[in-house]
Amino acid sequence: MAEIWALQDGLQLCLQIHTQSVIIELDAKAIVDAFNSQTYSNTIVSSIMDDCRHMATRIPQTSFRHIYKEANKCADFLAKLGTLIESDFIVLSSPPMDLSSILEADANGLYVNRLCPEPLFAV
Structure with missing residues (x-):
């Protein structure tokens, strides 16, 4: 949950400074997989995930990658x-x-x- 909240804050900052391209690297593979999957569903975090997905679509070039800690x-x-x-x-x-x-x-x-x-x- 903490990583998703941090992601939301980071995406908000990207939008505020009008970022055109961002590579989002997370060490939480499950979150990366969820963002890269169109069919992912989780009722506990769905609203914040949807919010992050929406913000990411407002940045022209966005990619999510898994990176080891x-x-x-x-x-x-x-x-x-x-x-x-x-x-x-x-x-x-x-x-x-x-x-x-x-x-x-x-x-x-x-x-x-x-x-x-x-x-x-x-x-």
Whole structure:
């Protein structure tokens, strides 16, 4: 549920800044599969899923991809940071300093193999 709420917030931000193209990477494969399936139905989360689907259709190019948690280090870092913040919702104008090395590794094509905790160069 938390990932879907975060997705909804992210899509709202994308629409506010008039994003034309977005790749949505989630480590929750069931959510990715649900968005990529036209026949998915779940009465517990259907209203928020429908809301997210509608917002995604308003962005000209949108794709949903599954990504392993180990390859989603920036999101994992920010999620952990969020547990320390008392506010329900914040928008950061720039990345926190502690996130810089993770962003740099991502920009340089480094990733973490699920079986090996050390960063590897993507070939």
